[in-house]
Amino acid sequence: MDRDTKASTGRLAEVWNDTVDLRHLAWAIVIGIGVSVAGFYAASGWLRSRVASPELAHAYAMLAGLAGCLLAGVICARLFPPKREVVEHSASHDPAWRAEVLAELAAQPGGLGTLADLPPAVVEELKALDLYELFAAPAATASPSLPQGAAKEVLA
Secondary structure (H helix, E strand, C coil): CCHHHHHHHCCEEEECCEEEEHHHHHHHHHHHHHHHHHHHHHHHHHHHCCCCCHHHHHHHHHHHHHHHHHHHHHHHHHHCCCCCCCCCCCHHHCHHHHHHHHHHHHHCCCCCCCHHHCCHHHHHHHHHCCCHHHHHHHHHHCCCCCCCCHHHHHHC
């Protein structure tokens, strides 16, 4: 872990299922308020002298404030890059992990069922995803007392 990652770890938080830096979030709020309010008051002042109805001028100024919110979003997106950490290697490629998951699925009511119960299109998809052998091995040791539609429910 590099120094920047260690330093920033303490100030990260999860907001709406996304990871954010709390200082960047605070700045983004300040920028959003500043740009949108400035847009509202600038448009309000400019429109008062050009529009006959003050209510209409106020409504258009509110639209300018909303446009300011969008502009603030673009500014903040440029200033503060995402804090996500993309991991390309996952446990799903580990054969031991896959065997554990299959054992958990087999322990569920209905079990895994058999590959013979599956439609040909699903079998072809399993082969294309290199998952056919994974399900074929437990199917050889599965008990014949499993319900007929169990494999369809789990795999489909």
